[in-house]
Amino acid sequence: MPSIIQGGMGVAVSSWKLASAVSSMGQLGVVSGTGLDAVLSRRLQMGDPGGFNAKALRQFPIPSIAARVWERYFVEGGKAESAAFRSKPLPSASSSGPGFELTLVAAFVEVWLAKQGHSNPVGINLLEKIQLPTLPTLYGAMLAGVDVVLMGAGIPRAIPAILDRLARGERAELSVDVAGGEPLTVTLDPANFDAPQIPRPKFYAIVSSASLAVVLAKKCHPPVDGFIVEGHSAGGHNAPPRGGIVLDDSGEPVYGERDQADLSKFRELGLPFWLAGSYGSPEALENAKQEGACGVQVGTAFAFCEESGISPEMKAEVIRRSLTHELSIRTDPLASPTGFPFKVVQLPGTASEDPINAGRDRVCDLGYLREAYRLPNGDVGFRCPAEPPEDYVRKGGKLADTLGRKCICNGLLATVGLPQVRHGIAEPALLTAGDDVIHLDRYLTPGACSYSAREVIETILPSG
Secondary structure (H helix, E strand, C coil): CCCEEECCCCCCCCCHHHHHHHHHCCCEEEEECCCHHHHHHHHHHCCCHHHHHHHHHCCCCCHHHHHHHHHHHCCCCCCCCCCCCCCCCCCCCCCCCHHHHHHHHHHHHHHHHHCCCCCCCEEEEEECCCCCCHHHHHHHHHHCCCCEEEEECCCCCCHHHHHHHHHCCCCEEEEECEECCCCEEEEECHHHCCCCCCCCCEEEEEECCHHHHHHHHHCCCCCCCEEEEECCCCCCECCCCCCCCCECCCCCECCCHHHCCCHHHHHHHCCCEEEECCCCCHHHHHHHHHCCCCEEEECHHHHCCCCCCCCHHHHHHHHHHHHCCCCCEEEECCCCCCCCCEEEECCCCCCCCHHHHHHCCCCCCCCCCCEEEECCCCCEEEECCCCCHHHHHHCCCCHHHHCCCCCHHHHHHHHCCCCCEECCEECCCCCCCCHHHHHHHHHCCCCCCCCCHHHHHHHHCCCC
């Protein structure tokens, strides 16, 4: 069991380079499984610097699919900086076609690259809230030999059985939540692909409460293999406060004792667990182990290391502001279209600034956080509170739900240097991090202004 699990952050913040670096040191490196279709398509349109994606595509076990993805998106020499990226299909329930194939291949590429140069396990992190791409993402990752699947932001009780079925080469189904109607069922049948038999990865659920852990351990068949117990000081999406969202004077959700996980319940379950949310220090690791945890999941420290996907300029600015105590984090109750509180780093020039966000043309062209809903004729439509308000209302949504929403999908892609360009203007970045971002000095040697994944691990594990 690793003492440190590297968090699966953002869209390509936890890139294959970061996961590979962490796994090479004997800890669990994790790639982010969110938005991988957009990430691969845009990397190819940038000309595939270094040729890494081309190398991985040559290893994909269904060459015809890999060839179609390459032909659709690769731009020799890369697109012009002022040119827009070619769009990719929105996530859908289809188990075939260009969007499905791109997602399948993208997950394979990211995991395959993360596993090169060492023989240690690699994980992939997905969000339960993003349901439509789940099956092709899982299957693509499994084709690449992913060792662990981690998932949170919901109740992922269907995933263990899906992993079993995909590993056996059997048809898998996933129910997609639909507002105001029966769920939508999406499927993936490995028999449709001339692919090899694949091993079944372990599944770790990311949870914030013992009650949810009990359900996943005792009412899932098979049960989960372990847990990441994540507190509200972690970056990205946070679980809402248990008593409902009550805001303090600064407009942030108030968390209390009820939001602290009962670790005695986790110990009673007898499954391995790791603690997450401000655990990036040797003292925090020791405290976690005294509570019966196998170790800790660390995100923020790795998010700003040299190997992470965040643009180098943004990393440098965050580190500088962390050292000079000029950095602030806001737990925004409205930013995310999901309705979950979302940690936002307050950084000039990014979408955290209201004037920038207000001046941006609202558009939903990536679609990961869209909500499915039933049309009057029984068909399924999709809407997002971050799309133009008039569109959202026309689709049956409430105008109040659009207030304060930010396009997290486009913002996170911009954070890793892959912004869409509209009318010659690049999408603004949106940066998320945990409360521990104010302690990045832990990992810096005297006089240094950057640090590596190795330095994070050696700081948290001084003896190893």
